[in-house]
Amino acid sequence: MSSIREIIRNIVNKLADKDGFKRAWVEKHWPELVGLEASRHSLPQRVERATLFVSVDSSVWNQELFMRRRQLLQKINDNFSHVILQDIKYQLGHFSFFQEPTKEKLEKISGLIDNRIGQDQRRQIDFQEMTILAGLRRKRHKI
Template sequence: MAESIDDVLDKALRNLGISKKVKKTQILNTWSKVIGEEIKEHTEAKYFDRGTLFVNVDNSSWAHQLLFMKENLITKINEKLKEELLTEIRFKVGHISDEQYNFAQQKKNRIEKEDLNKAEKKELEQTANYIDDDNLREKFLNLLTESRKTNKWREKNNWHECPECEVLIPEFKDKCSICELKENNEQLVEKIEQSLYTTPWLSYDKLAAKFPQLKQRDFDAIKDNLAQRLETKLDEMMVLALEGEIDKQKLRVLVQNYVMLETGVSPENLTDRLIEKIIGSNKMKIYNNL
């Protein structure tokens, strides 16, 4: 039976004693092809030794997140190589080269160059107009604009919706980070949600100190999800309050927790004016009668 070109080349490389060096190079090159741009911004494959790929990561949050993705990445790399060369990936927080840093900057510049049409700009301006403070409104509008440009860039680069929550994710990923986090460590998500429910004013930095694997965007997603659930529960309890069928103290606590979660304000700084701003005047009338 005739040998394939790949078999012939592999045999020739082994005879020349350079097969291992070539395979090491293949592994390093394949890493950047398989991981996609999002991870490429923060990582650099350094070397490969006896089945293990050693990867530098620019911060601890990404290093922890990549641990959840490790098995999937190993499978994808071996599939790309058409050979079971990789058995382990070890992530280490460390320096990434100027080339990788420049890649991240280039991506940021490409996103900034995305154009928004007049209708999109008007929509974002209308969204921001409810903020009275000029400086705060401008910052919020800039944030909305950056988010819209990022989504347009992602759509152009074949990002797709996460099947669980519909946020845009890179082509190589099956689910977004928060859904992967829930799938791989539901207990961790539950602990973070419990911490936010009992102390809703906690910031990301304080929770990340307790849960080092927590990323900012995962924190935001968990917090938003919890806020939506509290808001739904609040609406239900407000209706029951009108009918006199609710524990008034329980509803007061729910209102306060919801407002602190939305604003990050601690209990000693919670005011009736702030509560009314968040829940609205109609619900405030019910709240004042509790």
């Protein structure tokens, strides 16, 4: 009999084969993956055929992140049972971030939600949140 953890891991790994999920997962974890300062100067844009495309706001950050490319790929792929990304391509672009809620506000909201719903519903909300945030960021870049 499989544990709940194994079942969830299998579901996540199946989802990981979809480019939209890959991009959403990377976008959600971007500050943790590259560091807060680098995340302020870069933004994952899309995934196509196991290649992550990232916009950067200067040639300096382009070079910095390019040099860390292999390390970043390893960090991302270590979170899954198989390789989900094989390459990262950086491109200069201009973008602005909308103001994100503070950590305290997110924790308060998360606590309220967790008290009222189960874990399965929480996972669904987290996935929908990633999808909405990704859509907002993409929409802001098109403007």
